[in-house]
Amino acid sequence: MELKRPIRHAKITNDMTVSELAEAFSGCAFGAGRLFEAVEIYREMINDCECTKFFGLAGAMVPAGMRQIVSDMIRDRQIDILVSTGANLVHDIIESMGLHHYKGTDTADDVQLKHDAVNRIYDVYLPEHHFTDFEEKMQPIFKEIPDKLSITQLLSHIGAKLDDDNSILKCAYDMGVPVYCPAIQDSIIGLQAWLYKQTKPLNVDVFDDMRGLIDRCYEAKRAGVVIVGGGVPKNFILQSMLVTPKSFDYAIQLTMDRPETGGLSGATLDEARSWGKIGENARAVTVYSDATITLPIIVAAAKSRE
Amino acid sequence: MELKRPIRHAKITNDMTVSELAEAFSGCAFGAGRLFEAVEIYREMINDCECTKFFGLAGAMVPAGMRQIVSDMIRDRQIDILVSTGANLVHDIIESMGLHHYKGTDTADDVQLKHDAVNRIYDVYLPEHHFTDFEEKMQPIFKEIPDKLSITQLLSHIGAKLDDDNSILKCAYDMGVPVYCPAIQDSIIGLQAWLYKQTKPLNVDVFDDMRGLIDRCYEAKRAGVVIVGGGVPKNFILQSMLVTPKSFDYAIQLTMDRPETGGLSGATLDEARSWGKIGENARAVTVYSDATITLPIIVAAAKSRE
């Protein structure tokens, strides 16, 4: 066995940029080494003009303060196709209405919070009455849209109605980036649709979006994916490639989930190679660390002149 | 502060039953203590005739060998409403066709597996050609069903066509237990629907199922939930209660996920109290341990004469 790459210890310098820090990790191992590799893959991917860039967004990233980073990624053309959980889109709409999430604590008395009409998401608080405002925003939108449309079209209609350039849905609408959300009924948007359907017709087909997404996979010269947190977005992106003769060429996974439970969220990217979802020779790395820390670092490191 | 409950150390005896082991954990703390509490809550819940029992099934529980336990729970009337990921249902259908999953290893060479046409799910192997058989099974089923139906109705039709009493979908069909699967397009069932829709009409509405599920929440005198692995099933069950004046009275969560990432899968059940999804005085416990170990223990401990 040839040992060729000695560990080079990271050195911290004055007023170091995020890009320089990532560079300092180039000779490191464990999480630091993986993060450097993710930065390298990300730079290569966004500079590859023939690469279609997918982004899977799970976890409560918007409540945590990661909304602007995602919408900027869309404006900067670093995301061509977004697949999200419903919750992130709900919280994006709430913020676009000028309503806020608040810093709280994860050691709160939840019964007291209930009495105070405050909903908790780990250490984020959300006033319950925001959902009343949300209803007032959403019901008129449902009234204006066609009776029959796909989930992506529904989300595009909503995005068009938001008056906030920092909104993920608005940015996606502006930039022509389709937003997929397979389990949209599993969100407050879904509850609004249920409410609306009690009196008005609305038909959103479950499977209509698949064709468009799979076509994008077929058409891609090369394809890359950034997966935040796993869940439905991860699988929906990867399985769309499964039915094509192609596979992902670049893949970055940011998660705290672990492989040993056998669930998809924590599954290694190598496992996806056995299915042919990720290519045999694709560059792929998982960074096992909090995505609210690693996603900003990767985006920042790629936003440097170096 | 009054300290009233001394730790009593577990004692192992000869030919101990699972129920006795759970009882031996009654004076313990950490995971053992939480497991005892889960057993207690589970017994109380299944013996409460006026309690509607929800079950959320995420993670690759069927590939891991937990299929019969779930189908027996349905036959034993321990599950009134099932919410599942698409993947568990796909793997249930595959097994019902007499096809197998196989024990493999999590340290496999995934590129070699790809060459051998074997798909990996942690330490489980699945021959790729099973999906060809799956297609041959599913396409005729799609041909026989109505053009327009809900996800639950689609799954009920599939269940009716399976010739295997150990199948989850078949048992659910037999017992009249509705199966919800919000992100069904995010599964090989979804890919089959996409294939079918290339030539034939099929319209499955995203939101149609919500009414039935929410109505069950409204109607429940009392409600209990067992959550395996989090994900969409967890949220879909809990949010359905959100729009009613009620809340869950019993809740058991079996997961390895952790709260600190802020994602829903790892969120504590207390967090759900702040939303009013779980009642202020509800009995609720999370067991942070592998669900392929804890679910069988809970079911076995409840299946004793004691």
Place this chain on the structure above:
Amino acid sequence: MELKRPIRHAKITNDMTVSELAEAFSGCAFGAGRLFEAVEIYREMINDCECTKFFGLAGAMVPAGMRQIVSDMIRDRQIDILVSTGANLVHDIIESMGLHHYKGTDTADDVQLKHDAVNRIYDVYLPEHHFTDFEEKMQPIFKEIPDKLSITQLLSHIGAKLDDDNSILKCAYDMGVPVYCPAIQDSIIGLQAWLYKQTKPLNVDVFDDMRGLIDRCYEAKRAGVVIVGGGVPKNFILQSMLVTPKSFDYAIQLTMDRPETGGLSGATLDEARSWGKIGENARAVTVYSDATITLPIIVAAAKSRE
């Protein structure tokens, strides 16, 4: 690739014994499959008369209620050599004095607990004044022992003075099982020694115990190890084998720690093969699940007539 071992789904039966449950896991994967393998290895190991059995005890297993299981393992000759953290021994001594740990909650107000003079260990409470009683117990013991001795000898002296057959230290003393505790100063025993040494001589050599432990490794015809929780006990056991031409033949690791942080506690047992600590052909398995659940199951399954 030959696929030979189909997944067989676990079936729960009435009044099932723990041994039967383990057997039901024989065809399962993920944690259930690993637990079955651990049971198999454990049975083989304890039935191998020529095997020297090491046990590494980290994590707060005694406060959690696992004390009797460990002391019974010693009495049943399932442990030949015990390596423990200091904390587990401190809590063992406290219980042997008739003092209790108490069930509490992990969501306590810790500042209030401080005011109430209650120390918290996750969901276990310990009255602060127990440490006053502990001092009254320990200081006279220090007075009676030689000025100069090894850590193992010190622990043996303490064990001899305990009047409780369920005590780990007492059982170890009775059965002639040496107890190693490399970081003994990192415990309340250490603080008592510091107190004693302010006025009296006491010399306990850091390295004296190594010879005895390494000699046992040299002499072992075969060797097996059960590792609970990792930490110093894990490494101290494995490194003692490192300097011999031998290696462990059986190894079971019960932990929730994960490999990706690079720390030893979560390191795979395969990693230990690269060092030669565990043999190339040794039977070894890690069960990633709460050890307060898995250790009792393994011991109970082995305590059946089957």
Place this chain on the structure above:
Amino acid sequence: MELKRPIRHAKITNDMTVSELAEAFSGCAFGAGRLFEAVEIYREMINDCECTKFFGLAGAMVPAGMRQIVSDMIRDRQIDILVSTGANLVHDIIESMGLHHYKGTDTADDVQLKHDAVNRIYDVYLPEHHFTDFEEKMQPIFKEIPDKLSITQLLSHIGAKLDDDNSILKCAYDMGVPVYCPAIQDSIIGLQAWLYKQTKPLNVDVFDDMRGLIDRCYEAKRAGVVIVGGGVPKNFILQSMLVTPKSFDYAIQLTMDRPETGGLSGATLDEARSWGKIGENARAVTVYSDATITLPIIVAAAKSRE
């Protein structure tokens, strides 16, 4: 309930410094919010001239490439007292001899590595023959030191003999920073001592170091602690404060470990308040993320002029 601190979404800018990134996290939650808080506490702590600064180093931080960061922290007077695992010191000595660790992969064939005489630490490789060189370095050092000394004195002697300004032990020696290592026998240094003691006298007392460390706790006007990875270093630092009337005023914990196992490594810092180890009003935060990423960020953010 008053909700006062709205979530402000992080914005990434061109050539952002690490300090600016940390500032961008000031309005975020989850890991990003915790990391910002850690940066704030760290800045306050290192600027507090009357604060004695403790550092607990567990996990394989040196093999991962974090050695220079720790030695620079010592030179920059950001560490007054270091408590380490033995392993980190062993790997520090190896690097100081001009020998390297190497980048490898965590999916290696460990039996092959064994045949190639390469030891693995997650994704780091270490040639086995380095330990032969290590022996040649260490045995002469043992010959020159007094027969009787404390662990700290032993490590100071070793540090004095290292010819590498980037070495942690050398820096500590140069700067008069004591290095504590309670479980030193649990390391290759320990194995070298065992070897040496086969022919020569050496007496290193287990408890001798406690007095010095506890005295530093007594004397500290204020005290702060940075805990990397938990383990013995975490507990040894915290328990030393326990016997004084004081408590830590600042505390930062960087770990991936979790509270639910009940072990000390993952225990919350709040738990330490119930013991009085950390003060009721102390500023304390745990960042649940890979320490090879978060430690460099905290140090870099503090090294800016802002």
